[in-house]
Amino acid sequence: MPNVSRVLSYEHLAGDDFVPPASPQVFFEPADTEIGVWVVHDLLTDGCSVLDLGSGSGAAAAAMARAGAARVHGVDSGPETVAWAGQHYASRDGDGRVTIARGDFSAMTTGELLATAPTPLPRPLVVTSNPPYVPLTVRADAQRRSISGGTDGLKWAPAIIGHGRALRSDLGLTIGSYSTPRKAVQLLEAAGYRVHAVTLCPLPLGEFTLANMEQVLALEEAGEAVLWRAGRDVPAYFIVGLACRWTGPGTAATHDRLSGDGLLGLLRVAARSRTARLETLDGPRPDGWSGPLRVLDLPAATVRRHW
Template sequence: MPDISRVTDYVHLTPDDLVPPGAREVFFEPADTEIGVWVVGDLLPPSGGGVLDLGSGSGAAAAAMARAGAARVHGIDSGEETLAWAREHHARPDGKPRVTFAHGDFARLSTEELLATAGDTMPRPLVVTSNPPYVPMAPDADALRPSISGGPDGLKWAGAIIGHGRALGSDLGLTFGSYSSPRRAVTLLEAAGYRIAAVTLSPLPLGDFTLAHPERVSALEKRGEAVLWRPDRDTTAYFVVGLACRRAEEPAGRAGGPAGHPAGAGGALMELLRTAACSRTTALEALDGLSGASLPWPVRVVDLPPAAVRHHW
């Protein structure tokens, strides 16, 4: 039987984390944040290890990663207001485990410069993770919502994220949307020597800005490069996709990739998403009909109560 588990409430975020930030330029999307922590949890060893959180935003995910078992979490973000919020509400520079934040653009920094922002040696093994902006947008809309814009295919940050992970020889967590060219995301990961170990999915309605600027999302869907979910005539949604990835040199096994799948790992992920899109409920019950050959990784469905507020700037 396929290895599918379901979670129906927040496990990693606290009640305080679910209160919208008072600062204008602080991203707030609870389901997105929760998924990112699940991804890191799939990669952390029992001993803890360190986490580099690229584009750490409000800091809620970094703090939750520490609560999930990381010995040290260091976040880096380019937003001044965002960084101030994270330091005030989530930094624990003297506690155990430690949670720290630094200002910087991870896409412009070298890997050595990125590590230097942590101030001292990060514990090993090290996990690199990111839940970057991933909404596909045309250039005229791109600058209007920097906290969600992922460029034409939603993956403009993926190359830098994967590059840092590869340079550090680290396992890698990447969170993006099902409308953000999932097959290409897997291609980029495989080219860098990564294999998917576990997949986490969460259905989420499209945000107001994306609904008002659907051009790139629609184009990718028409070309078969994106998956949207329309459970009824009034709802258009997508799936937050969290990929926990291991370095290819680690021993393969069930987590080593979709052995025998005719379309490879990218095709297997697209099949998973298209099957999920046949579901009628947020439990994504259609996945239960997949065979083991079609479901080569453990899959977690995170079916969360809808957030009353979603803060994208």
């Protein structure tokens, strides 16, 4: 079995990316942002562009360009977020490598999304998103827009996957280990995607999630969510970055394919670890999958801002 690669520091975010935005309405979670860039990193090819759905502060979009994307266009529905991203991360040197537009990707057609870019995005195109993914009750879901993922944590996934499928583009999707990961892979497979690489990063549960654990605990009890409890006073979860290749609907399954059950099993193995390096993943993997697996063991952020 291939060794797991481990990253022990931030390699894509730097400098001002660690300064919380002035507006409290701009999501700030460095580990989430870093893992989203790693997901795109696994899908980049020469000259490709990236369509970043729910682009947030713009830090990820700028880092994707630094990582090698020829163009990155972000779309986000928050007025404060788009203003911040445009001021701090959109290209100002005339090359237009990073552009930001306001729009609700869940309510737009794929054509309307592409039309928000100031100039056509060159192909090949990677679609990516690090959407809100915390499973919450209906009551709690309405209170935290920046983290609310519906009762299964995948409220935004069908729209994201649908845009990728319409463009026949490779797709990056970030979820949580409590965001019904088996269902996430099933949605991807039904749309014609195969998981190419997985990136995991342990992260403590946020204050709002800890105070509204009903739905997370119900999913865990049903065997559809994984929390990291080993040796911990407070449970944590894993950010799960899925780099997916477009293969087309109806593609025959291969023996080296990560299924929904395989991802859930992988997360359960990770949850037996005692350290943030997730050492239990160095043993045999569920499902026989041998694709690229990365673990991020990052320094804890002093500020995490969710609204």
